[in-house]
Amino acid sequence: MWGDLHRVPSGPRAQAAGRIADGLFRHAVSRLPVRVEFPDGRVLGDPAAPDAPVMLVHRPRDFTARVGRSGLIGFGEAYMAGDWSAPDLTAVLEVFAARAATLIPGPLQRLRGMVIPKPPGSEKNTTRNTRSNISRHYDLSNELFGLFLDDTLTYSSALFGRDETVPSWDDLVSAQHRKIDHLLDGAGVREGSRVLEIGTGWGELAIRAAARGATVRSVTLSTEQQDLACKRIAEAGYADRVQVDLLDYRRVDGRYDAVVSVEMIEAVGHQFWGTYFRTLDRVLAPGGRVAIQAITMPHDRMLATRNTYTWVHKYIFPGGFLPSVRAIEEITEHQTNLRVRQRLSMGDHYARTLRLWDERFAEHADDVAALGFDDVFRRMWHFYLCYSEAGFRSGYLDVQQIVLDRRDA
Structure with a gap:
């Protein structure tokens, strides 16, 4: 599974x-x-910061060898391998x-395109590849996600x-419901609404939309x-109101009063953002609204890194x-009739969410191991959650709830 990591x-x-x-690491x-x-x-670091967080390098040669081979990918792999903690x-x-933008000296950044690996073509989110890409993360194990998510299974x-x-762990369920309700309010979901959800997750948003009296089509x-979403929806008593299809968003048909999508655009790939928003425009009924939740990054960093293959990839x-907020605004303005009407920035809320997930994941380390996930996987997942929280x-990084409607609305 881990290829040449060992x-x-x-x-x-x-x-x-x-x-x-x-040399570059020491300079940075x-x-x-x-x-x-x-x-x-x-000891390396700024001597004027005696209370700075501590990085312990256990195998210096292995650490620099991995970073030398793979850059920031190697930095994460060195943690996975136990070279540092x-x-x-x-x-x-x-x-x-x-x-992040200044760790490498300016003159060397001009060589970025020569040394930074490009994403393999097999990971481009075409209709042929997307299901495989999604499966590699979301089909790991429902039981694994259940160990660190709250009872709503909201990821x-x-x-x-x-x-x-x-916040404490006991605050998380109500905070997830608050997030979902804010998004449904933005989309105008009410009794009789026809709702399209792009990216089902494990069904909590569809359940709450159905509880408002809406009919929901969700695609994943x-x-x-x-x-599991179908099972949870049935147990909640809304199987007659919610349909969950195994379907690429590009192939959705019909017209909907509200289109909602939570942290789905991040999986689209920048080459297909236009397709994504044109699809939302195409299926939105007259007078309808779109509400998405999107993790965003600064526009200049987005431009600098859009063809970079990273540890996360x-x-x-x-x-x-x-995406950046500017990219979303420019694509919708130039390629669709949709316009951004409202935005809610909530990046600090994501940091708090991730901290609770990571603490829960650590508490269930033995249960994760019992599912068959080894020490390398557990270090990888811990690195992923902390890496995200740090962003x-x-x-x-930021996360935004964005409401859009038609230009002539």
């Missing part, structure tokens, strides 16, 4: 790349509020995320109340999610890419 790069070329990576961390400790007692992984990753940012700045490409979300805490 083989440390070797040979003259790997050694040369490792030396370069070592010498200016950062982070404390990097080595087995021989050496951190008592507070999110805090360390937040330091790097906050300075997206919650929306916490004003007094829940440091995950067989695992479709099976390789191990978590093949084929995915995050939101640093402000590098």
